[in-house]
Amino acid sequence: MESAKHAGDVAVAVSRSYGAEVMFTLSGGHVFPLYDGAVHEGMRIVDVRHEQSAVFAAEATARLTRRPGLAVLTAGPGITNGVSGVATAHFNGSPVVVMGGRAPKSRWGSGALQEMDHPPLFESITKLAFTGGGADSIGQDVEMAFRTAIAPHRGPVFLDFYMDHLFSPAPEHEAETLTPSPLEPDxxxxxxxxxxxxxxxxxxxxxxxxxxxxxxxxxxxxxxxxxxxxxxxxxxxxxxxxxxxxxxxxxxxxxxxxxxxxxxxxxxxxxxxxxxxxxxxxxxxxxxxxxxxxxxxxxxxxxxxxxxxxxxxxxxxxxxxxxxxxxxxxxxxxxxxxxxxxxxASAAAVAGDAELLASDADPIHPMRIYGELNRVLADDAVVIGDGGDFVSYAGKYIEQRRSGCWLDPGPYGCLGTGLGYAIAARIARPSSQVVLLLGDGAAGFSLMDVDTMVRHRLPVVMVCGNNGIWGLEKHPMQMLYGYDVAAELQPQCRYDQVVTALGGGGELVTSPKEIGPALRRAFDSGVPYMVNIATDPQVAYPRATSGI
CATH class of the missing domain: 3.40.50.1220 (TPP-binding domain)
Known part of the structure; x- marks a missing residue:
């Protein structure tokens, strides 16, 4: 029986029944009924500055809360901008549902704005990618998307809707929200x-x-x-x-x-x-x-x-x-x-690292940053890595005291996850420290979403290891060829001033003795704050190619 609800209301109501509490999105007309549904159903909307950040935030939500994350993307470029986020969720086994808009069914094939058949783009990087059948089936379609995402092995699902279907009246749907039966080992x-x-x-x-x-x-x-x-x-x-x-x-x-x-x-x-x-x-x-x-x-x-x-x-x-x-x-x-x-062997390694973790070398050795950071991290701090060499040091020298407090891009290795992850972490863990570790290369992918943090009042401490190069590429190229190309960035680029211009705070640190005080100011600031630390470009992370 039809009710006064439209399809967007029903889609959001079913999403909430599966534990989705936040909708990450970037505004687009094709998905207005989903926003209207979020308002009616009391779901929080967090709008970002690039669709990749919406999907990364939904993925981080899933990984931190162990409930499905939800991203809503408008048609065409809105959806293609989210592909890397979906691929990352696929490789991480993260239960994420990405809902997309789609040009109207009534105009399909006539060249409507942003008309594109999206599901084929996602078939290899999702558990399921499909187009909703219509307003009458939207409840069942959304339920199937969430059930598929959370069933072992977890992963992303993509579902798009024709725009005119979303605006249409739709019957209410009582979701069963069944927990997948555990698979018993032999x-x-x-x-x-x-x-x-x-x-x-x-x-x-x-x-x-x-x-x-x-x-x-x-x-x-x-x-x-x-x-x-x-x-x-x-x-x-x-x-x-x-x-x-x-x-x-x-x-x-x-x-x-x-x-x-x-x-x-x-x-x-x-x-x-x-x-x-x-x-x-x-x-x-x-x-x-x-x-x-x-x-x-x-x-x-x-x-x-x-x-x-x-x-x-x-x-x-x-x-x-x-x-x-x-x-x-x-x-x-x-x-x-x-x-x-x-x-x-562990004790000997720790003892051997003590000198560099307290190093007064100028330019700054990256390990000194982690020596200082470990002194101020709380037991429940959420630490997020987005970068190459700089974040590799974090993986070695920051050891969590509690589970569920570490996020990195995972095996897909996609740079640019950091701002989306940090946005989600601040929402999921409102009373914990949230620290985003950025290489200066990674900072260039998503730093504009500091604006999202400022608008939604999401204070995060960002620490940028700024060596002015693509370190993960420059040093291997030098070793292989004796030269490097396409591996230089601007030395001591003022990423901190970008954060300040967007409404946060920040500072450039060039002396090792300034690191500790700068970190304390960042944690005390109550705003998105970047500690932009100039590090030695000659220092390369001692990486083993074998994975050991």
Missing amino acids: PDTLAGIARLLAGAERPVLVLGSDVWMDRAEDAARDFAESLGLPVVPNGQGRGILPAGHRLLATRARGMAFTQADLVIVAGTPLDFRLAYGMFGGRDGAPQAKVVHLADAPSQLATHVETAAAAAGDLSVLFWGLSAACIEAGVTPRSFESWTDRLAE
């Missing part, structure tokens, strides 16, 4: 993994982003602690074991991966970040056996031979493995000497 496979652990001497457990997204962080920590397994976190797996934990092997990562005889990788792909799943094999030692655990069968590695693989709800997987390991007689004593060796 008990025999878990028993086999337990036997592998029983026979191992040097195991390592890798905890990836899907452990956090699957709400399995407590089960994962219990599993690691009950067996005394050294842990290397990856992505949003950071913080599941807090900084300083005796089993945390982040600072001994190279030793852990090259000397391990068994590596259990949970909740992340065996991609370039993890040496494509090729561990061990150094100094005459055999290759390590690899076990892959994922939330869905589609995520299990096929490019490398694994000793075992299991898919299912990751909490259930860890609980089942714990029980199987007790049956197999695995205890923390089995790995004490290995854990002690890694702890010693």
